[in-house]
Amino acid sequence: MKNLDSVFAAYLIGWAIFFGYYLTVGRRVSALREDVERLKSALKSGR
Amino acid sequence: MKKALAAFLVVGLLGIAAYASLFVAPTERTMGDIQRIFYLHMPSAVVAFCAFLVTFVANLLYVFRRQERWDWLGVSAAEVGLAFISVVLITGPIWAHPVWGIWWTWDARLTSTFVLWLLYVSYLLLRTLVEDPHRRALLSAVYGIFAFLDVPLVHMSIRWWRTQHPQPVLMGGPGTGLAPEMKRVLLINFIALVSLMIFLVRERYELEALRAQVDVLRREGEAA
Numbered sequence: 001m002k003n004l005d006s007v008f009a010a011y012l013i014g015w016a017i018f019f020g021y022y023l024t025v026g027r028r029v030s031a032l033r034e035d036v037e038r039l040k041s042a043l044k045s046g047r
Numbered sequence: 048m049k050k051a052l053a054a055f056l057v058v059g060l061l062g063i064a065a066y067a068s069l070f071v072a073p074t075e076r077t078m079g080d081i082q083r084i085f086y087l088h089m090p091s092a093v094v095a096f097c098a099f100l101v102t103f104v105a106n107l108l109y110v111f112r113r114q115e116r117w118d119w120l121g122v123s124a125a126e127v128g129l130a131f132i133s134v135v136l137i138t139g140p141i142w143a144h145p146v147w148g149i150w151w152t153w154d155a156r157l158t159s160t161f162v163l164w165l166l167y168v169s170y171l172l173l174r175t176l177v178e179d180p181h182r183r184a185l186l187s188a189v190y191g192i193f194a195f196l197d198v199p200l201v202h203m204s205i206r207w208w209r210t211q212h213p214q215p216v217l218m219g220g221p222g223t224g225l226a227p228e229m230k231r232v233l234l235i236n237f238i239a240l241v242s243l244m245i246f247l248v249r250e251r252y253e254l255e256a257l258r259a260q261v262d263v264l265r266r267e268g269e270a271a
Contacts, residue, residue: 002079002080002081003079003080003081003145004080006081006084006141006142006144006145007069007080007081007083007084008069009141010084010087010088010137010138010141010142011065011068011069011084011087013134013137013138013141014087014091014134014137014138015061015065017130017133017134017137018061018130018134018243018247021126021127021130021247022247022250025247025250025251025254026250028254029250029253029254029257032254032257032258032260032261033257035257035261036257036260036261036264039261039264039265039268040264042268043264043267043268043271046271
């Protein structure tokens with residue numbers, strides 16, 4: 001099979017972009033969830 | 048639990064799509080195995096256009112209704128569309144190098160696609176420059192409506208101009224088309240990538256909703 005390394009490289013890079021993007025969104029969502037909890041408890045305690 | 052199931056389904060569909068593209072689809076007669084990149088490249092482009100269409104509609108709805116959920120949807124779909132168009136711009140040259148002997152050429156299709164990528168990078172950059180959320184939403188909505196004008200241009204570029212990029216294989220008129228097995232594999236890839244796009248937009252939308260919640264809580268904290 002000719003050029004199969006290029007084919008696999010294209011698929012790997014494509015998947016890496018999608019997965020990497022999903023990870024960054026997930027990380028930002030977790031950080032914001034923590035912020036929400038922190039701010040809610042700060043408001044409750046009257047700070 | 049629902050999210051984990053959705054993620055599992057999307058990953059499963061992507062796995063099936065990749066397997067079908069690499070091992071089930073027949074080898075193309077003139078290009079050989081390098082043509083298999085087409086099953087990722089072409090649906091990624093169509094899915095990016097769909098995401099930008101969602102942004103366009105959400106931007107229009109924001110301009111007319113001024114509801115922040117349309118701003119959230121607009122930016123979410125724009126960012127996801129940008130991820131898909133980045134895949135298009137990377138997989139294209141990987142295919143082009145062994146087939147054309149060059150990685151890139153400034154023909155109408157490639158140039159208009161690169162301009163599309165730049166337009167949506169600018170859309171996201173513009174949002175970082177404006178602090179007031181209402182002004183940011185309105186400015187980016189107006190910009191997003193104009194940015195979308197490049198999508199039909201990219202789509203029609205290979206019909207309007209003589210390009211190095213191959214002519215359309217679907218709906219391209221007489222003498223064009225795909226073998227039925229290839230069409231099936233292409234359809235599987237479309238389904239997998241559309242489901243990925245929906246999943247990512249939902250995740251990204253949640254991020255915007257949380258960001259707005261944090262802003263409200265901060266304002267409440269400052270007022271208290």
